[in-house]
Amino acid sequence: MKTLRVLLTVVSVLLPAAAAAQDFPAKPIKLIVPFPPGGPNDIIARVVGQRMSEIAKQPVVIDNRGGQAGVLGTDAIAKAAPDGYTIGIVSASALVINPTMEKVPYDVAKDFAPVTLVTTVPEMLVVASNVPAGDMKELIALAKAQPGKLNFASAGVGGMPHLAGELLKLTASIDIVHVPYRGAAPAINDLLGQQVQMAFLDLPVLLPHIKAGTLRPIALGAPKRAPTSPDVPTTAEVGMPDLLIENWYGMIAPAGTPEAIVNTLNRLANEAMNDPQVRQKLADQGLTVAGDTSGHFRDYIGSETKKWARVIKAANLASAK
Structure with a gap:
């Protein structure tokens, strides 16, 4: 009898929940x-x-x-x-x-x-037009030749672009300096003005500048190339598969x-x-x-x-x- 009461109690609780789920959304x-x-x-x-x-x-x-x-x-x-x-x-x-x-x-x-x-949303690594590096290998070599001299911009402390730069530092064993901005727009402005040398930022905000040739793409932190930037290699393709940043x-x-x-x-x-x-x-x-x-x-x-x-x-x- 006690077992039956327990079963009835369980059923009385579950039935309304099941009915609500079946009617969802009402x-x-x-x-x-x-x-x-x-x-x-x-x-x-x-x-x-x-x-x-x-x-x-x-x-x-x-x-x-x-x-x-x-x-x-x-x-x-x-x-x-x-x-x-x-x-x-x-x-x-x-x-x-x-x-x-x-x-x-x-x-x-x-x-x-x-x-x-x-x-x-893939993050793309770009460099300012005056940076003498056309690919990831050249950029890392440049950074290692000038430790603490190159800056990377971000859209703010602790955001994905900031962490992307920190992961690049760890993965490539390079010393580059973080320069945080209040949003992507001012970071891009200083990249265009050559006040900072590089940045990982969301692909959509970079596309107009890449197409205009005012920023140079280095690599995309995604598993495969982006249809909007088919010529830009992924980080895995440039030998850095751990630098996956989305x-x-x-x-x-x-x-x-x-x-x-x-x-x-x-x-x-x-x-x-x-x-x-x-x-x-x-x-x-x-x-x-x-x-x-x-x-x-x-x-x-x-x-x-x-x-x-x-x-x-x-x-x-x-x-x-």
Whole structure:
């Protein structure tokens, strides 16, 4: 009798959850973007979210919550009800870099249910036009001949372009000096003005300058060449396979979201990303569509955390937590 009561209790708990998962989504989904409108995170959310809305026949409402390099909006996702109706598209900085460098109000491993990797953005190494190096071999030789004399720009301390430069230092065993800027635009301006010698930056912001011949591309930190820059070799092709550097954006839900709902969100997102128009819109922004399982995305977050934690430690960038 006691066993029967236990079984009935379990069934009474599971049945409503199963029914809710089966009916999901039955109302609008809030998609949090932890950055202001107009940036890559926002563009990705709006393009993918619009197609998800059409597939699910429910509105997907974008909620921009900028602040603290994505931390505030990401924390809002962690604290939302775990019912699938509040999710987010967040960047590597929010899930990997910031939690490794400083204290944040959420625990990535405990507070989120990964849904899918959405897009990747390759980082490209470029040099100013006056730098006497046409390829990676010549650039490394130049840096080794002048230790501490060459500078690399970034879009800010702790961002992916900064860590990319630090990884280059480790991988090539060279001494180059970091010069942080408040965003990619001023960093590019000083590259064009030959105030700094090199930088790893998101491919989309560099394309106009590469096509104009005002910045010289050295290598792309991606597994394969970019269709928009087919003549630029990858870091693996120039003999540095460990110098794989891609920014990325992924979809997450609060921890505790039922697995069936996470699976539904994964299906909706992947179906949206496989739409030819969605893929083209994202490709036009220099973004590579990813899409995977929730389990693979969880493993990817873990591997990226280990990779960049090593770089952050070597560069002494972590603050006391």
